[in-house]
Amino acid sequence: xxxxxxxxxxxxxxxxxxxxxxxxxxxxxxxxxxxxxxxxxxxxxxxxxxxxxxxxxxxxxxxxxxxxxxxxxxxxxxxxxxxxxxxxxxxxxxxxxxxxxxxxxxxxxxx
Amino acid sequence: xxxxxxxxxxxxxxxxxxxxxxxxxxxxxxxxxxxxxxxxxxxxxxxxxxxxxxxxxxxxxxxxxxxxxxxxxxxxxxxxxxxxxxxxxxxxxxxxxxxxxxxxxxxxxxxxxxxxx
Numbered sequence: 001x002x003x004x005x006x007x008x009x010x011x012x013x014x015x016x017x018x019x020x021x022x023x024x025x026x027x028x029x030x031x032x033x034x035x036x037x038x039x040x041x042x043x044x045x046x047x048x049x050x051x052x053x054x055x056x057x058x059x060x061x062x063x064x065x066x067x068x069x070x071x072x073x074x075x076x077x078x079x080x081x082x083x084x085x086x087x088x089x090x091x092x093x094x095x096x097x098x099x100x101x102x103x104x105x106x107x108x109x110x111x
Numbered sequence: 112x113x114x115x116x117x118x119x120x121x122x123x124x125x126x127x128x129x130x131x132x133x134x135x136x137x138x139x140x141x142x143x144x145x146x147x148x149x150x151x152x153x154x155x156x157x158x159x160x161x162x163x164x165x166x167x168x169x170x171x172x173x174x175x176x177x178x179x180x181x182x183x184x185x186x187x188x189x190x191x192x193x194x195x196x197x198x199x200x201x202x203x204x205x206x207x208x209x210x211x212x213x214x215x216x217x218x219x220x221x222x223x224x225x226x227x228x
Contacts, residue, residue: 034216
């Protein structure tokens with residue numbers, strides 16, 4: 001039962017363009033959403049988050065959008081850089097401080 | 112990085128042996144989570160612990176797997192009688208107490224890569 005889904009296993013984007021990573025969830029009780037970035041042989045690194053009471057949070061080149069009615073979360077990276085190439089996981093927190101992760105999207109930024 | 116520390120980074124075991132994976136959370140963090148990542152797959156939740164308590168172990172296989180987070184010392188994920196299918200990367204994450212800090216992300220260690228011969 002996958003409560004958080006990332007339907008695109010991979011994405012390729014030209015350097016300088018926008019990368020848009022998508023995530024869908026099923027549990028309307030999730031109250032906090034996060035994006036993590038993961039390089040090979042390393043643990044996931046926290047990138048950006050958003051509370052369920054907001055619809056947008058921006059941090060430099062990274063912006064997370066939350067559409068609660070559609071149960072949809074997205075991460076925008078602009079401009080994309082080769083160093084952004086990694087696997088990106090979205091995650092959501094349920095009551096009881098439990099976190100659910102998507103299966104990841106592998107982003108490749110082409111120089 | 113005085114973050115979440117996992118050891119060993121790599122662990123090789125033969126079928127039937129026991130594997131012990133350790134995780135020291137970030138300073139001040141009282142919640143620990145264990146995840147497993149199989150090749151070409153995402154992070155699968157295994158267990159969520161607070162000091163001396165298992166809060167949620169719904170992701171743990173019913174047999175051979177156990178976890179603890181004692182009052183003193185690191186959290187331990189223990190796999191008894193390992194089989195080939197246990198080969199994976201095991202990640203630990205920690206977070207502060209929710210009630211003290213509101214919305215706080217989990218912070219991950221770099222994982223233990225378990226290989227079963």
